[in-house]
Amino acid sequence: MEGGDLAVKILSTWLTLVLVLILLPSAFGVSLGISELYMKILVKTLEWATLRIEKGVQKESVLKNSASGGIIQRDESPMEKGLSGRDFELSDAFYFSKKGLEAIVEDEVTQRFSSEELVSWNLLTRTNVNFQYISLRLTMVWVLGVIVRYCVLLPLRVTLAFIGISLLVIGTTLVGQLPDNSLKTWLSELVHLTCCRICVRALSGTIHYHNKQYRPQKGGICVANHTSPIDVLILTTDGCYAMVGQVHGGLMGIIQRAMVKACPHVWFERSEMKDRHQVTKRLKEHIADKKKLPILIFPEGTCINNTSVMMFKKGSFEIGGTIYPVAIKYNPQFGDAFWNSSKYNMVSYLLRMMTSWAIVCDVWYMPPMIREEGEDAVQFANRVKSAIAIQGGLTELSWDGGLKRAKVKDTFKEEQQKNYSKMIVGNGSLNSQLD
Amino acid sequence: MGSCSSHAASIPDLDSIRRETGFSQASLVRLYHRFQALDKNQKGYLCRTDLQQIGALAVNPLGDRIIESFFPNGSYSVDFPGFVRVLAHFRPVDEYTGVRDPKEPEPLNSRMNKLRFAFQLYDQDRDGKISWHEMLQVLRLMVGVQVTDEQLENITDRTVQEADEDGDGAVSFLEFVKSLEKMNIEQKMSIRILK
Numbered sequence: 001m002e003g004g005d006l007a008v009k010i011l012s013t014w015l016t017l018v019l020v021l022i023l024l025p026s027a028f029g030v031s032l033g034i035s036e037l038y039m040k041i042l043v044k045t046l047e048w049a050t051l052r053i054e055k056g057v058q059k060e061s062v063l064k065n066s067a068s069g070g071i072i073q074r075d076e077s078p079m080e081k082g083l084s085g086r087d088f089e090l091s092d093a094f095y096f097s098k099k100g101l102e103a104i105v106e107d108e109v110t111q112r113f114s115s116e117e118l119v120s121w122n123l124l125t126r127t128n129v130n131f132q133y134i135s136l137r138l139t140m141v142w143v144l145g146v147i148v149r150y151c152v153l154l155p156l157r158v159t160l161a162f163i164g165i166s167l168l169v170i171g172t173t174l175v176g177q178l179p180d181n182s183l184k185t186w187l188s189e190l191v192h193l194t195c196c197r198i199c200v201r202a203l204s205g206t207i208h209y210h211n212k213q214y215r216p217q218k219g220g221i222c223v224a225n226h227t228s229p230i231d232v233l234i235l236t237t238d239g240c241y242a243m244v245g246q247v248h249g250g251l252m253g254i255i256q257r258a259m260v261k262a263c264p265h266v267w268f269e270r271s272e273m274k275d276r277h278q279v280t281k282r283l284k285e286h287i288a289d290k291k292k293l294p295i296l297i298f299p300e301g302t303c304i305n306n307t308s309v310m311m312f313k314k315g316s317f318e319i320g321g322t323i324y325p326v327a328i329k330y331n332p333q334f335g336d337a338f339w340n341s342s343k344y345n346m347v348s349y350l351l352r353m354m355t356s357w358a359i360v361c362d363v364w365y366m367p368p369m370i371r372e373e374g375e376d377a378v379q380f381a382n383r384v385k386s387a388i389a390i391q392g393g394l395t396e397l398s399w400d401g402g403l404k405r406a407k408v409k410d411t412f413k414e415e416q417q418k419n420y421s422k423m424i425v426g427n428g429s430l431n432s433q434l435d
Numbered sequence: 436m437g438s439c440s441s442h443a444a445s446i447p448d449l450d451s452i453r454r455e456t457g458f459s460q461a462s463l464v465r466l467y468h469r470f471q472a473l474d475k476n477q478k479g480y481l482c483r484t485d486l487q488q489i490g491a492l493a494v495n496p497l498g499d500r501i502i503e504s505f506f507p508n509g510s511y512s513v514d515f516p517g518f519v520r521v522l523a524h525f526r527p528v529d530e531y532t533g534v535r536d537p538k539e540p541e542p543l544n545s546r547m548n549k550l551r552f553a554f555q556l557y558d559q560d561r562d563g564k565i566s567w568h569e570m571l572q573v574l575r576l577m578v579g580v581q582v583t584d585e586q587l588e589n590i591t592d593r594t595v596q597e598a599d600e601d602g603d604g605a606v607s608f609l610e611f612v613k614s615l616e617k618m619n620i621e622q623k624m625s626i627r628i629l630k
Contacts (some may be wrong), residue, residue, distance in 0.1 A: 072626050072628050072629060073626075073627040073629055089594075090557075090594065090598065090606075090611065090614060090615060091553075091615055091618050091620075092512050092577065093497060093557065093573060093577075094553055094557055094621070094624050095554055095619070096495055096496055096497040096577065097497060097501055097552070097553060097556060098502075098623065098624055098625075099491075099495055099627065100492055100495045100498055100501040101501065101522065101525050101626060102487050102626055103491035103492040103495065104473075104486065104492060104501075104522070105466070105469060105522065105626065105628070106469065106488065106491060107489050107491045107492070108491070109489070109490045109491070110472060110473065110488070110489060111472070114472060119507050136489065210531070229450075268502075272479075283586065301480065306439075310538060314486055321468075329593075338530045342475060362449060387571075399490050403488065413493070413494045413495075413496060414496070414579055415580065416494055416495065417496050417578055417579030417580075417581055418579070419582055420496065420577050420578055421579070421581035421582050422579040422581075424578070424590065425578070425581070425586055
């Protein structure tokens with residue numbers, strides 16, 4: 001029985017430590033500085049590793065995949081220069097075939113749906129794309145890293161995540177029993193914030209918030225770029241939002257149902273989502289009530305790999321009200337937050353998150369924007385998108401994130417066809433007149 | 436986990452592909468990376484839908500024809516060697532020509548082979564001639580609905596007349612080559628892969 005007693009003693013000590021060092025400070029929003037210390041050690045280790053790799057690399061010529069540079073030499077001159085410019089020539093097909101093959105070799109959209117390549121290795125196996133064996137010491141550090149991540153950090157994080165989610169469900173259900181008054185609101189905020197902070201610690205998240213004075217206010221709509229489901233966690237740690245989304249089954253469904261008891265989130269049935277007017281109506285009603293929390297929306301509609309911002313769907317911008325843009329940028333050196341939903345399901349994604357070094361990101365709150373006179377929803381959406389892209393240091397693309405799954409609509413071809421026709425017929429008719 | 440590997444050793448038949456296409460090892464590694472990125476379900480080959488997913492290709496008026504050129508003889512899949520074989524047509528012409536060994540097959544990126552690639556974009560039925568109808572079809576693809584039938588037919592008439600020398604109302608491959616003899620094909624149909 002001694003073994004059993006010992007195990008129980010260890011477990012209870014462990015849990016007490018977790019409670020005191022992590023859970024209580026989370027409830028009060030206080031930090032004990034343990035994560036800061038961990039991050040300092042981590043940064044120093046990675047810097048050392050980078051130097052070792054660079055020293056090792058000088059001897060051989062290793063392919064350096066530059067994440068931002070293209071792999072082919074592009075000629076970005078407009079169609080008029082690429083074509084003969086007057087009438088149709090047999091060689092005009094060459095221009096289009098060259099452009100087509102350039103797109104096959106490299107296009108700016110497909111690369112956004114896979115994880116960003118790192119410039120230097122960060123001692124995680126999953127990012128080891130090009131880096132060969134450099135030295136024994138580096139391999140030892142890597143092995144140590146694996147042990148630390150899988151045997152020390154992972155159990156801790158899983159425990160925290162479990163505690164966080166259970167507390168959320170229990171807490172919100174309890175708070176939901178109260179009648180609607182200010183106590184209920186205050187308690188529901190407390191429960192939400194505490195559980196989110198615990199979950200963020202479950203991922204070893206280090207988040208820097210900038211410009212807190214522009215934090216979204218009640219009755220507004222918060223708009224952000226989307227990289228992973230963790231975005232929600234990151235934003236709700238610093239403020240309470242009303243979330244919008246589809247009703248899911250399983251664990252997500254339980255969480256959703258519990259949350260909505262304590263505070264009015266907007267969950268839609270799958271059938272309701274198809275009816276755009278219905279959706280817009282419900283959201284309008286929500287923001288009209290100035291006491292309700294700001295709505296959180298991700299207008300891209302899908303996860304992008306945090307190097308660029310894709311087209312913002314105009315639906316969120318037709319509701320009216322004040323838009324509070326937020327830019328979120330992850331630091332890929334410590335862990336890749338992008339959820340490639342075609343490659344990983346939710347559980348394997350969370351496991352990857354929990355076995356990374358840490359999740360480090362910057363959140364910039366931006367001054368509120370409203371739709372101006374004579375500006376339609378699409379132009380407004382583009383304006384907000386540009387602002388977020390500039391603030392976060394991301395590339396701006398006008399392609400639809402839906403390209404991840406679906407084909408491009410035929411209507412987009414028309415633009416190129418129009419340009420070409422103008423060239424050959426616009427001039428052709430002139431020629432025939434002169435005849 | 437294995438999908439992260441991009442070392443040259445993981446590419447099957449690397450040497451024979453290199454000889455056939457003339458791409459350097461570094462370029463082939465990059466192209467293999469790209470092939471894997473396009474092959475979303477890791478099937479090991481690409482099918483038409485994989486290529487149709489590329490946004491910039493889908494809006495290209497000749498996009499469908501270009502995709503077809505990867506699937507000769509009505510096949511449904513293209514493996515990495517086949518993929519690179521088509522791309523090799525667009526490799527810039529080698530500067531150091533010197534005397535070519537006549538026994539060796541013509542390199543895929545020679546002027547003639549580039550022209551053959553362009554020819555087959557027009558000649559859909561592969562009969563070795565671009566008929567008047569085939570010419571009209573390509574024109575229609577490039578202009579969409581912007582131009583009337585009459586205007587388009589006029590342009591087709593003019594183009595076929597200018598190129599057709601033996602008067603059979605169609606443009607054969609040699610006539611095609613002749614009409615483009617002054618054109619800098621090497622520059623218009625070349626894509627340079629940066630190291």
